[in-house]
Amino acid sequence: MANEKILNGLQIIVTDLAQQADGHQIQSRIFASEGFNKLAEKYAEHAAEERGYVEQCMDRILDLGGEVKIEAKKEGVVCKNPIDWIKYDLEVSKNGLAWLGELVEAARTDYTTFDILKKYYQDEEEDMFWGEAQLELIECIGVQNWLLQQL
Numbered sequence: 001m002a003n004e005k006i007l008n009g010l011q012i013i014v015t016d017l018a019q020q021a022d023g024h025q026i027q028s029r030i031f032a033s034e035g036f037n038k039l040a041e042k043y044a045e046h047a048a049e050e051r052g053y054v055e056q057c058m059d060r061i062l063d064l065g066g067e068v069k070i071e072a073k074k075e076g077v078v079c080k081n082p083i084d085w086i087k088y089d090l091e092v093s094k095n096g097l098a099w100l101g102e103l104v105e106a107a108r109t110d111y112t113t114f115d116i117l118k119k120y121y122q123d124e125e126e127d128m129f130w131g132e133a134q135l136e137l138i139e140c141i142g143v144q145n146w147l148l149q150q151l
Helices: 004-033 037-063 082-106 111-141 143-149
Strands: none
Touching: 004 037, 004 082, 004 111, 037 111, 082 111, 082 143, 111 143
């Protein structure tokens, strides 16, 4: 059987990322209802991408002889204000990357798991950079101008 740390980490990703994908889908619908179609599309695509990582992690747990579980999830954050959401989502990315980096290192000799986790890490890092860039852009051009770009 595979390293317990790796199996536990993959299960945490399955549980937490499934909820994050749900949250991004909900945010997509909220943004669409407010007319922020670019944000709606971005977060709908993001949710689909996250579900793909969840599937890969579930498959890897099973490949390694582990059991995939449906675990309880705590209530998630939902924001009507796009800027509040980007700030929140950025913090989630920053916090998640620290933990995920440790898991990637633990999987370094399990090449298949390492590749899955490395790609997921790179995607999360890209999301973090996007969030930082959006907040910098808001600071530079102002909230109203940024919101107009999201229509």
